[in-house]
Amino acid sequence: MDKNKLLSTALKAAIEAGAEIMKIYHKNFDIELKSDFSPLTIADKNSNIIIETFLKKTSIPIISEENKQTDYNERKNWKNCWIVDPLDGTKEFIKRNGEFTVNIALIQNNKPILGVIYVPVSKTLYYGDVITKPIKLF
Numbered sequence: 001m002d003k004n005k006l007l008s009t010a011l012k013a014a015i016e017a018g019a020e021i022m023k024i025y026h027k028n029f030d031i032e033l034k035s036d037f038s039p040l041t042i043a044d045k046n047s048n049i050i051i052e053t054f055l056k057k058t059s060i061p062i063i064s065e066e067n068k069q070t071d072y073n074e075r076k077n078w079k080n081c082w083i084v085d086p087l088d089g090t091k092e093f094i095k096r097n098g099e100f101t102v103n104i105a106l107i108q109n110n111k112p113i114l115g116v117i118y119v120p121v122s123k124t125l126y127y128g129d130v131i132t133k134p135i136k137l138f
Contacts, residue, residue, distance in 0.1 A: 001058055003114065006106055007129055010082075010116045013054035014102045017047035017086055018120030021093070021102070025120075031094060039090045040066075047086035047102060055082050060106070080108050098122070 001009075024043040032040045048066040055062050063069065064084040075081070082104060087093060089100030098121035105115040117126040 003129065006058060006060075007114050007116075007127065009054050009058060010104045010106065010114065011125065011127060013051045014104055014116045014118035015125065016054070017050045017102045018118045018123075020046045020050055021087060021100075021120045025093070025096065039094060041087070041090060041093065043093060044087040044090055048084070051084055051086050051102070051104065055084070055104075058082075080106065082106055 021043045024041070024046070029041050029043065034040050044066055048064055052062060052064070052067075060080045060082055061070065061075075061078055062082045062084060063075070064082075064086060066086055069075075084105075085101075085103040087100060088103045092099040098119075100120070102118040102120065103116070105112050107113070112130060114129045115127065118124070119126075
């Protein structure tokens with residue numbers, strides 16, 4: 001899959017996950033605590049499922065804050081992987097202050113090659129595509 005399609009996939013995943021987060025934002029929801037005592041909500045879980053639905057189609061492994069992690073002995077050999085935080089700022093989400101994001105990055109040979117940050121409350125989308133080959137400017 002070419003990098004433009006991968007970026008497009010990540011953008012769509014972030015926007016759809018953000019829409020799901022906003023469905024929950026103004027409702028009452030339960031708060032769980034993870035093993036590290038950080039909060040977890042249904043918005044974290046649902047946005048993670050949506051993002052995974054999009055990213056799994058790329059056949060690139062996914063590392064997400066909300067998933068059980070693949071053993072390091074396997075991960076260390078990956079040339080590519082997605083790194084995802086489906087709801088970065090869960091504490092802010094709980095406070096309903098709007099200061100949370102959906103984050104998706106594609107890593108290749110231990111370096112980020114593209115990334116997406118989506119702010120669901122303002123519907124602001126940031127993305128970057130790193131040039132992976134040198135280009136001659138002049």
